[in-house]
Amino acid sequence: MLTAGLNGKRLGLLHELVPKAALIAFLVNPNNPNIETQSSEVRGAAQSIGLRVEVLQARTETEIVAAFAALAERGAGAFILGPDPFFFNQRQQLVTLAARYAVPAIYEVREFVEAGGLVNYGANLTEALRQVGSYAGKVLDGVKPADLPVVQPTRFELVINLKTAKALGLTVSPIVLAQADEVIE
Numbered sequence: 803m804l805t806a807g808l809n810g811k812r813l814g815l816l817h818e819l820v821p822k823a824a825l826i827a828f829l830v831n832p833n834n835p836n837i838e839t840q841s842s843e844v845r846g847a848a849q850s851i852g853l854r855v856e857v858l859q860a861r862t863e864t865e866i867v868a869a870f871a872a873l874a875e876r877g878a879g880a881f882i883l884g885p886d887p888f889f890f891n892q893r894q895q896l897v898t899l900a901a902r903y904a905v906p907a908i909y910e911v912r913e914f915v916e917a918g919g920l921v922n923y924g925a926n927l928t929e930a931l932r933q934v935g936s937y938a939g940k941v942l943d944g945v946k947p948a949d950l951p952v953v954q955p956t957r958f959e960l961v962i963n964l965k966t967a968k969a970l971g972l973t974v975s976p977i978v979l980a981q982a983d984e985v986i987e
Contacts, residue, residue, distance in 0.1 A: 808910070808958070809840055809882060810847035812923050815960070816880050816908045817851060818978055819921065819967075823879025823906070825854045829869055830884035832859040840884050866892060870899040880906040883914070885924075893917050906970050912961045915986060920966045925955035959983040 813826065828844045830837050841857050848855040856876055858869040873881055881900070883889055889896060890911070897919045900907045909915065910924040933953055941947055963986040967974050979985060 807843070808924055809843045809884070812882050812908045812910075813844055813847045813853070813855075814851070815921065815923055815978070816882060816906065817853065819908075819972060819974060820880045820906045823853070825856060825876065825878045827869075827873040827876070827878035827881035827905075828855050828857050828884060829866075829873075829881055829889075830857060830859055831861050831886040831888050833861050833888070834884065834886050837884070844882060861888065863892060863895060866895060866899065870903050870905075873905065874903050878905065880908075883907060883909050885910040893919075901966070901969065904970055906967075906972060912959060912984070915961045915963045915966075918966055919963060920970065920972075921960070921962045923960045924958060926957045926959050929957045930955050961986065 809828075816826065817823070826844075826848060828841065830840060834840070844857075845855050856873070856878060858872055860866040860869045883896060890913070893909075893914050894917055896907075897914060897917045900920070901918065906920050909919050909922040911927050912922050913927065915922045933955075937950060937953075940950060960982045961984045962974055962979065962982045964974065965987060
């Protein structure tokens with residue numbers, strides 16, 4: 803899905819939406835084997851634009867609640883949700899907590915924004931699943947998996963929920979709106 807490689811771009815978009823946020827929380831699942839790569843990428847991107855990043859961890863529903871309490875306690879002005887299947891399954895809880903704590907957040911896939919989240923930037927999940935289906939069809943037709951090329955997503959999307967932005971007191975700039983593939987009003 804090429805999700806981890808996009809965390810720097812997500813941070814930049816979040817910074818455009820919430821320029822006054824000096825501390826950004828980055829929520830990751832410690833069970834994810836890519837945690838170090840993801841965290842390093844976000845820290846590097848933050849350092850290049852003069853922001854601080856606090857990495858928070860959660861692997862259970864209870865730990866997600868605790869992470870939001872921690873980000874509020876530390877004064878994080880926004881947060882990035884690290885890509886992880888567990889978080890995708892907990893999207894309603896995550897979006898609800900972001901609203902409760904009034905913290906702007908950026909996610910990896912549009913399903914979070916459709917559930918009420920602020921913004922996402924990432925691969926189009928439907929397109930990625932089509933690629934999986936195409937691969938599966940080729941394998942079922944007898945092609946050896948080792949003979950198939952490695953493919954990555956080719957379509958990335960930016961979806962913004964203006965209703966959520968308004969609830970958070972954010973004004974989305976015309977430049978960011980012009981970049982959006984979809985705006986939910």
